[in-house]
Structures are given as structure tokens and as C-alpha cells.
Amino acid sequence: MFVIIECSCVIIFFLYIFTVLGVMTSRIIKRSSTLSESLLIGFFAYFLLFQCVALPMVLLKQSVSLLCAIWVGVLIAMVVGSCVFLIKSRLEYVSYVSIRKKKKRDIKCYFVVSAVVIIFSYLVIIQDYWEWDTAFYIGTINTSVKTNTMYLINGESGKPETLLPFRYALSCFYMNSAVFCRITGIEVVYFQKYVIAILCVVLSFIVVYAIGKILFHNNMKNVALFVILFATINLIFGTEYTTSQFLILRAYEAKAFCANVVMPTIYWLLMLLYNDLDHQGNWRLLFLVMLASVPVSMSSILLAPALIGIVILAQIIVDRNWKYLRMTLICMAPNIIYLIVYLLYTLKIFVIKV
Amino acid sequence: MKGLSSLIEALSDYLPQVSVILLAVISFCVLIVFKKRRNKSRDRKVIYWMIILSVIFIFNNISMEFMGKLTDSDTFYRFLWAVPVFYVIGYSMVLLIEKKHHFLSKCTLAVMVLLCMMAYGSSYMQERNISFVGNFEKMPEEVRAVCKVIEENKNEENPVCAMELDLQSRVRANNPSLVWAVKRKQYLYFEKYGYDYPNGKYVDARNILKVVERGIRIDKDVFKASLKKKKVDFLTVNKKLRVKEYLNEVGLELVGETEHYRVYHVPEE
Numbered sequence: 271m272f273v274i275i276e277c278s279c280v281i282i283f284f285l286y287i288f289t290v291l292g293v294m295t296s297r298i299i300k301r302s303s304t305l306s307e308s309l310l311i312g313f314f315a316y317f318l319l320f321q322c323v324a325l326p327m328v329l330l331k332q333s334v335s336l337l338c339a340i341w342v343g344v345l346i347a348m349v350v351g352s353c354v355f356l357i358k359s360r361l362e363y364v365s366y367v368s369i370r371k372k373k374k375r376d377i378k379c380y381f382v383v384s385a386v387v388i389i390f391s392y393l394v395i396i397q398d399y400w401e402w403d404t405a406f407y408i409g410t411i412n413t414s415v416k417t418n419t420m421y422l423i424n425g426e427s428g429k430p431e432t433l434l435p436f437r438y439a440l441s442c443f444y445m446n447s448a449v450f451c452r453i454t455g456i457e458v459v460y461f462q463k464y465v466i467a468i469l470c471v472v473l474s475f476i477v478v479y480a481i482g483k484i485l486f487h488n489n490m491k492n493v494a495l496f497v498i499l500f501a502t503i504n505l506i507f508g509t510e511y512t513t514s515q516f517l518i519l520r521a522y523e524a525k526a527f528c529a530n531v532v533m534p535t536i537y538w539l540l541m542l543l544y545n546d547l548d549h550q551g552n553w554r555l556l557f558l559v560m561l562a563s564v565p566v567s568m569s570s571i572l573l574a575p576a577l578i579g580i581v582i583l584a585q586i587i588v589d590r591n592w593k594y595l596r597m598t599l600i601c602m603a604p605n606i607i608y609l610i611v612y613l614l615y616t617l618k619i620f621v622i623k624v
Numbered sequence: 625m626k627g628l629s630s631l632i633e634a635l636s637d638y639l640p641q642v643s644v645i646l647l648a649v650i651s652f653c654v655l656i657v658f659k660k661r662r663n664k665s666r667d668r669k670v671i672y673w674m675i676i677l678s679v680i681f682i683f684n685n686i687s688m689e690f691m692g693k694l695t696d697s698d699t700f701y702r703f704l705w706a707v708p709v710f711y712v713i714g715y716s717m718v719l720l721i722e723k724k725h726h727f728l729s730k731c732t733l734a735v736m737v738l739l740c741m742m743a744y745g746s747s748y749m750q751e752r753n754i755s756f757v758g759n760f761e762k763m764p765e766e767v768r769a770v771c772k773v774i775e776e777n778k779n780e781e782n783p784v785c786a787m788e789l790d791l792q793s794r795v796r797a798n799n800p801s802l803v804w805a806v807k808r809k810q811y812l813y814f815e816k817y818g819y820d821y822p823n824g825k826y827v828d829a830r831n832i833l834k835v836v837e838r839g840i841r842i843d844k845d846v847f848k849a850s851l852k853k854k855k856v857d858f859l860t861v862n863k864k865l866r867v868k869e870y871l872n873e874v875g876l877e878l879v880g881e882t883e884h885y886r887v888y889h890v891p892e893e
Contacts, residue, residue: 398762400793402808409796416800428782428796428803459762459797478711485715492718499714506740509641513705529705537708569702572691576682577706584673588666 276456277464284469288312290352301551306476313473314562321565324442333418338449379490383479383497390501391471395464399519407523412458414448422624434622436615440608441568443524462522470521474530480538528567535559536574540581553597561604571609575602643743647736648709651716658719763798766882771799773880773887774858786832787860805856828853839865844874851890859888
């Protein structure tokens, strides 16, 4: 019972931090965002920030305890900063949750969408999937927590690594879990299978909701129906090559976030840009998402730039408007840099011995 | 009747994939027919160019080889995640529901619902996937029990352990100080080729797995040599394999038992 309460508190804490970070980030990039969009933006901002702190420590072979100490300081600063920010802005952002301005029918649709998310989250956490990758990722986090090292010991077999494995070490997603497990004392299995899995489901449905609002021009009834159908189709089709396997069975893995949060967020932004390629706020947000895509999941290293490259290049070719090529390349740049570093590692030109 | 049941089995294996593809094709047609757009010509050109660029840069042999060198050619399917299949299906179904008074939209919706029902057999909401509150910990009691026996009897900080796959895949989630004797790629190699494949690869891992997974009584000296080469400290064997006497003759020391497993310590020579 205590574990359920602990996990619930951590989930609420993450949602709060993501929302506040998202509101502040929206202000910085000068883009007006709704509450749900802020939560999504904050998720990317959080992992980008974590990557900035954790990646140098991983590459320098520092301990998890040192990373915890630094990150706790950052989290305290975030919480204090967010309280000051909210008070100074005279709680104007609380109006996001004001229901007085919303239509009755829209309020019913919000409840329907929330109910879908809660039911789907339950269906995800009762899954008992355990395969090689599960053993690897949970083993990696558990090893980091217990041995106080980051990627110096193979998470799956327990044998010491000879080289720092860039395939996993360049993305600090799992080290975030290690940090929180060390701070809170929650067992890694619970943290991944409950906290991280539920966060994946919530964020993925926020993107579905955001996409629905564009497709149906804010007709909340159709948006709610779209969310219900999306959830149902994911539950029905148990096929290996779709994103549903990762959302339902493996929502605790970084790949699940790539398939169900990062890529759909990029679709959402591309849809916004399709209607208005001059919207600077959306370009800045796309850059932020691309910057944070590899910190969330290494699977984004090729997928994300391929998607935006193809979609925007197609529009540029049709419209014969080449000025957007520069912005596209800037957005793709972070992933290209990570790709170059990773290529140098695979060619054994840039390696870090353990 | 046997032919019919094997046909049904084959259909249930392939039907979900076929249903998704059919649903995606129908959804795309629905969008073309039912969706009103301001600038159809531009949209069509953009879609054509997206398909051309996808083939040039992604869905071709050169890109697949490059991906294979970078990570693993088995991960190439992740490029399919860039195709928003479920969003398109959901969108088209909502459009059809909006226009449900049209005869064509009613028929199309009925076909789509039928395809969904045909795919249900593959759904993840099957009993085999689900564990209810009784297994909140996601960690079988046997795994904890085996880890406890090893922890109580170990002399080294990181004992090397050999056990069957089901157990091995979970032990390090419970106790990360344990080290696998047999690696993942060795397990997968034998899963693919079997234990009797005439090849000199992973000889020691093969000998250990023959005993631990299948209960095959190989030559005792050969088995002892493999345990020594792999530096195995603990061997865990399922009781149903009935190799207790064999392992006693090999010289292994029984240090503990759980409901389904026996844990042996491999003595140092």
C-alpha cells in the first residue's frame, strides 16, 4: 500500500514539474500554450535539462550519488522557482483549469478523455511482460542504483564493460529513473512498471488529444471520440511493428516514449507548421523537441530528423520556398551531432575506456 | 477438421497484420472521398513528394544497410513508427461517424468495425499477458527465493550464476550483484539453431544450457570443464528435470531448495 502511495506522489510530482517547466518554457520561446500542451513541453524541457547535467557526469564516469546530489538541488530550485513564478504571475495560469469559462458539453468531453486515460493506464500496469529488453533496462537501472555507477557494468549480464556503451549512455533517460529510485527508495521494478509507464500513457494521450484538436477544429465531442477510438484500436491490434506493443506492454522503456510521445509530438508540430510555416513559436518548439528527442530515447536519433526532413522538404519542394530549409536543418542539427558522435564510437575513433 | 483448424490458426497469426493494413488503406480512401480540403492539389503534391522522399532516403536497401551498421538491421521496423497509421484510422472513423446518415459511410464503417473484430484475437488483453493485484511486485516468489539462497551462500561479491532463461531474465532485477554465466546472444543462438547444431560456437554455454534447460546428462568431465571455464559459482536447476543424482556425481554441492528449484554451489578446485 505504501508503495502505491509513494508511486502516486512521484507521478504527481513529475506532472507538476513538467507543467511548470512547460509554462516557463512557453514564455521563453514566446508561444502560447494550453495546460496540456505545457505539460508536454515541460516533459521535453525536463529531460533536456537532465541531459545537460547527467551526460557530462556519465562521460566522466562519475557516481550516481553525485548526480543525485546535484539533481536534488536543481529540483528544489525548480520547485521554489515555480512557486515564485506562479505567485508573481498572480496565479493567472490557474485560469487554465478554470471550468467556469468552458461549455458544459466540453467539460463532459474532458471527463471522458480523463476516464479513457485512467482506464488505459490500469490496463497497461496490469501487463506482465518480461523479455530480454526488460531484463536489460531494469537491470541497468538496478545496477546503477546498487553499485553507484552509470553504464560501467552491463545491466543485463552484470559483467564490467570495457568501453562506455554509447548506444545507451548518450541518452540519460534511465539514469533519471536511477536518480529517483535512489532518492525515494522505490524499487526499480515498481518505478519503471508503474511510474514511468503511467507517465508514458498520460503523455501519449495528451499528444493524441492535441492532434485531435487540430483535426477536428476544437470540436470537443469529436476529439473525445477520436481519443476513445485511438485507445480501442491500440488495445485491439496486437501486432509487433506498431507502436501499440510499446504503449501497452513496454511503456516503461525509452523506445515506448520515442514511439508514442516523441514521434507523435513531432507529427503535431508538423501539422501546425503545415498550416503556417511562418509561426516562429512552433519552429522554436520543434527545435526544443528535437534537442530533447535523443535525451529521451536513442531511437529518435535517426527517426526524428528523417520525419521532419521528409515532411518539410516535401512542402518546400511543392511551394518552391527554400527559406524554410535553413530552419529545418537547424532543427535536425542536434540529432545529426549525436549521430556523428555515435558513428565515431562505432568506428572506434571516439571511445571512452572503462 | 485438422486442415480447417490449421487454417484458422494461420489466419489468426496473420489476420491482425492484414487487418491493420486493410484498415489503413480504407482509412486513406475515406480521407480522399469524405474529407473536404481547401487546397487539394497542393496536399496531393505534398503527399506524393513525401512518398518519393521516403523511398529515396528510408525505405530502400542502402538505408537498411546503413541502419544495420549503425545499430541493428532488426530495428529498421522502427521507421514504420513515422507512419501515423492509428491516427489516420481513428480520424477516418470519426469522419464516418459524423456522416453516418450516408449509406456509403455506414457500409464503410461496418467493414472497419468488422476488421477490428477480426483482429481481436491478437489483442494484448489476453489472460497470458495480465497479472492482477496478486502479483503487484511483478517478481515471482521463486525468483526472490532463489536469490535469497544464493545471497546466503555466496563467498564472492558478484557470483556467476547459471539457470534457466525464465529465472535468469528476472534475477538481476531483484539482485544486481548476480552475474549471468550465459549471455543473451548465446541463448538466442541456441534458440535459433538448437543444441545439436554441428558448430564449435559457444561450446561451454551449450554444455551448461543442455543440463540447466533440458536436463541432458552430458559427460561429467566435459560439464565440469565448462563450469570451470565459465567461472560458474552457482547452478540453479528446475526440479522437474530430475538431475539431482547426476549433479551430485559431478560434485556440485546442494545449498538450498525452493518450491521448484534446487540451487547448487560449484566448488573451487
